Amino acid sequence: xxxxxxxxxxxxxxxxxxxxxxxxxxxxxxxxxxxxxxxxxxxxxxxxxxxxxxxxxxxxxxxxxxxxxxxxxxxxxxxxxxxxxxxxxxxxxxxxxxxxxxxxxxxxxxxxxxxxxxxxxxx
Amino acid sequence: xxxxxxxxxxxxxxxxxxxxxxxxxxxxxxxxxxxxxxxxxxxxxxxxxxxxxxxxxxxxxxxxxxxxxxxxxxxxxxxxxxxxxxxxxxxxxxxxxxxxxxxxxxxxxxxxxxxxxxxxxxx
Numbered sequence: 001x002x003x004x005x006x007x008x009x010x011x012x013x014x015x016x017x018x019x020x021x022x023x024x025x026x027x028x029x030x031x032x033x034x035x036x037x038x039x040x041x042x043x044x045x046x047x048x049x050x051x052x053x054x055x056x057x058x059x060x061x062x063x064x065x066x067x068x069x070x071x072x073x074x075x076x077x078x079x080x081x082x083x084x085x086x087x088x089x090x091x092x093x094x095x096x097x098x099x100x101x102x103x104x105x106x107x108x109x110x111x112x113x114x115x116x117x118x119x120x121x122x123x
Numbered sequence: 124x125x126x127x128x129x130x131x132x133x134x135x136x137x138x139x140x141x142x143x144x145x146x147x148x149x150x151x152x153x154x155x156x157x158x159x160x161x162x163x164x165x166x167x168x169x170x171x172x173x174x175x176x177x178x179x180x181x182x183x184x185x186x187x188x189x190x191x192x193x194x195x196x197x198x199x200x201x202x203x204x205x206x207x208x209x210x211x212x213x214x215x216x217x218x219x220x221x222x223x224x225x226x227x228x229x230x231x232x233x234x235x236x237x238x239x240x241x242x243x244x245x246x
Contacts, residue, residue, distance in 0.1 A: 008239070050238075052194075059237070071175075072236075072237045112175045114237050116184050116195070
């Protein structure tokens with residue numbers, strides 16, 4: 001059983017667009033799409049406010065415990081829920097968060113905003 | 124006594140420059156500058172390899188325990204060690220990692236690459 005994985009989705013992202021007061025933001029639309037999908041046990045979807053990656057949104061974060069790398073991915077759109085699902089599922093099945101670069105969805109390969117080392121380094 | 128703070132410095136950063144095999148990378152120079160400074164007790168400087176923010180390096184990460192936000196800052200140069208020191212010291216003296224925007228060093232205000240919520244949310 002893999003460790004739990006958190007998939008944080010920035011729901012305040014405007015993708016640089018003008019959104020009226022009653023409009024649904026692209027980040028919220030991406031999150032809504034993701035909630036309709038079947039997820040492996042242990043993947044927890046969590047809406048969050050502003051990941052401060054506004055110039056390159058929509059944005060998600062993958063993390064999962066003290067032994068895994070954390071990843072920030074950007075330049076997503078609400079239509080890319082399947083890509084996020086694929087990338088998150090691959091991440092979920094690692095111990096350390098490192099999915100081989102060639103195995104990642106193409107969008108993840110090209111739009112990694114940052115990665116952060118595990119809290120506990122098994123060195 | 125504040126919680127411990129980790130300041131991760133990407134030492135592999137080339138800042139987009141050609142660096143010969145014997146050259147010292149800008150990220151390593153920034154880290155070296157930071158090691159010469161006096162730090163508040165509880166701030167731990169840690170060199171790391173590639174934060175995957177290569178297009179906007181040099182890069183650092185500030186984090187500190189499960190109750191603080193994590194921040195990635197970019198577009199730093201080896202000459203900006205004093206800015207990193209100031210920003211990291213302000214962060215260190217917070218409980219949740221949130222330094223008021225106006226209090227942050229100007230470079231930090233303009234060059235936040237991403238922020239990631241605490242693991243434990245006191246909601």
